[in-house]
Amino acid sequence: MKKLILAAFVGLLSNFAVAQNINFGLKGGAIFNTDKGEVFKDAGNIFKKDGKASAGFQAGALARISLAGIYIQPELLYSQYKNEYDVNGDNFNVTKKRMDIPVNVGKKFLGLAHVQAGPVFSYYFDDKISYKDIKDAKQDNFNVGMQIGAGVEVSKLLFDLRYEFGFGKVASEFIHDSYDYKTENRPQMLNLTVAYLF
Incomplete structure (x- = not known):
């Protein structure tokens, strides 16, 4: 009986999706981070220095809702990228890990x-810093940005660029050898992805 009810429920959802022109899919691709970021020491009282941008990746799921000649495409993506810094030879x-909802x-x-x-609404849930002896580390959690793109089908x-x-900057703060470091970057990136619609 439970299997019959489950099958009927899945059938109803499928019919609704077809009737409403809703497609679901999976996507993944590369992130080319173009913002170098900056690092401050002791809240910027000693120096401010540029970092180096590095590539990353993203993967997740999407839905495409077609109506009146346009479509709305919400997505749920895991994204990861990093910035590299050189501070007095160190x-x-x-590495920033976040969940994105474009x-x-x-x-x-x-x-x-x-x-x-x-x-695009982003939740930063983990910043990994490559120093081993970090006493404390924290990061900003939320940021809102904008995406503009084009692609072919x-x-x-779906191939997208x-x-x-980002509308605001995101920061990481940590302590190393009694010094307080703070990094900042304003998300600016190119996302090159491919998606498959079911």
């Missing part, structure tokens, strides 16, 4: 291409 990385509105044209734009495959920029 080299270290700050909500893009797009338009298809020529039956093959699309353009899209929309906000081949059968059920998006430019993303």
Whole structure:
């Protein structure tokens, strides 16, 4: 009986998805972080120095809701990227891990291409710093940004290139050898991804 009810429920959901032109999919790709970031020592009283941007990756799921000639595409993505710093000969990385919820509105044209734009809401849940003897470390948790992009669609495959920029800066703060370090960067990146729609 339970299997019958479950099968009926899944059938109803499938019929609803078809009726409402909703498709689901998986996506993944590379992040090319273009913001070098900055590092401050003792809250900036001693120096401020640029870092070096490094590539990362993202992966997750999406839904595409088609209506009236446009589509709305919410996504749930795990993203990871890092910045590299050299402070008086000490080299270290700050790796940022976050969950992203982009909500893009797009338009298809020529039956093959699309353009899209929309906000992205990011939750930073873990900053990894490559120093082993960190006494304390903390990071900003939330940021809101914007994505603008274009892509092509081949059968059920979606190829996207998006430019993303944050409206605010995100920071990490930690203590090493009694010094207080703070890194800041304003998310600016190119996201090159491929998705498969079911």
